[in-house]
Amino acid sequence: MTDSSAPFAPSASSAHLEATADAYDAVAVIYDELARDALDAFPLDRAMLAAFAAHVRAAGSGPVAELGCGPGRTTAHLRELGLDVFGVDLSPVMIDLARTSFPDLRFEVGSMDALDLADGALAGVVSWYSLIHLPPAQVPAYLAEFARLLAPGGHLLLGFFEAEGGPVTEFDHKVTTAYRWPIDELAGLARAAGFTEIGRMLREPGDNERFRRGALLMRRG
Template identity: 50%
Template structure:
């Protein structure tokens, strides 16, 4: 596990400025993803607990979007270079270095967790532990929005992501992992691929009922 984290951290540390330039305004051209983030924010606000973690926040653009949507949002990322960039780009927001498997958040503290394509580098065998950690920090009624690459097959598919190896998932199987972690998946959106890889883009909303 440590080797996987080290490789991912080093890969993203090496592409910070390029990554930020490519993705800082990406949702402006992705109406489906933008709509799911907006729905997530509305539901988190309705839960009465606006405190939300953007896990795997990268350059912080979605953390800022969550703030604009009325949430008390902060960002966490494995890459110290990404965290530093996010702090410079969004000085009014909080950003910290952290692993998704060991969040620096108290139990049952959050109304929401956003994981926007930030679980894709996690090997399948490690994903249940990662999801359990997201559940640990969610308050009853809290929500998790996960976005990832989807495949039509029965098994996760490892592929060469432009930064570091990643995995696409069958949506039903990913939703089953969410349920096994103690969440209730209640909404999903699949849409045509936005890249040459050919995978569908998937967004799944789940609630922790406590």
Template identity: 70%
Template sequence: MTEPFAHLDATAEAYDAVAVRYTEFARDELDALPLDRAVLTAFAELARTGAAGPVADLGCGSGRVTAYLRNLGLEAFGVDLSPAMIDLARRAYPDLRFDVGSMDALDVADDALHGVVSWYSVIHAPPRDMPSYIAEFRRVLIPDGPLLLAFFESEGDPVAAFDHRVAAAYRWPVDDLARLAGDAGFAEVGRMLREPRHGERYRRGHLLMRKDGTAVQGRFAR
């Protein structure tokens, strides 16, 4: 196993091992998260601007967010490292497309996607590799296409590893992640920071951006 791909193999194997349990745990999570649903709805409205086109849910797991995006009127498909997760997604949503793959090396043409969501999946990218992930998101997006990142926020501290229950993961200061995306050619549209609910340990961050776009008036912020 070579070092550049070691974390990908480890993450895929870890999620394969817990795929059924993790799917049951997260199945109806969005039902209790109105702020998270609001951010996904805002993303969908931006993605529907102009001509219709495909939207990718990267790190889709068993497909619950992919299906939610479809229900918001998007041509959504999912990509995940874990073959077991993709198998569960295909069985749960046979009308949707799901592919095994890595979000840092997508089998997608340049400027092909009308939106990209990374819903708590980019947390598994080692910090040194985050610029390459953001660059890949920019490569596949159409000009002005929206990007939504959901992550665990480190509340002003530096980027920090934490004991994620499945695989190695990192918390990010929201300003640092926004700056990194800005350096890669994204303009911030808005952000939402949500305090941990009962049973959660960390504040949740959500960044909504556009490729090479002009930031939209308004800001989701605590």
């Protein structure tokens, strides 16, 4: 059950974070309906999540955070893969939906740059399309925070829109402004934050998708 005293602190006041939260609050119910079976159609996405879970279990397990969990469906999938997982999201409406759909999982409103957790508290971090709305200059600081949260040997999984050979590119995401990343550039930023790459995935857009998708599986230290 949700622990109302869970250790999450509000992020420093930020117009960008507030605007992102407001944008997702406004579409949360529709987003949840559209995302309900999103993983079913994409075996490569499921394979990356499964690989992440297998690496976390092989390293001895421990708590895993999905940061930017939305309505909680990927968090629930990670639980089905055998992980001790909880979710965090900026959007209070998304968190309400997640708690309603998965009352036996822990979900908290918070910002992934302001988790009041000790250094090395987590065995895994999943950022599944949650870095995409950050201004690119802010991404290194978030990756450094993920590294702080992870124990040595902990694992990180990033999901994102891939730039298909171009530079980091802003685009008109249906909810709010987002960015597409060259996979090598994002991998380089993760290495600079102290991560070692284990594997990567690129897949072409599916039906009703506009852009190539990417995923990076990394290990801290």
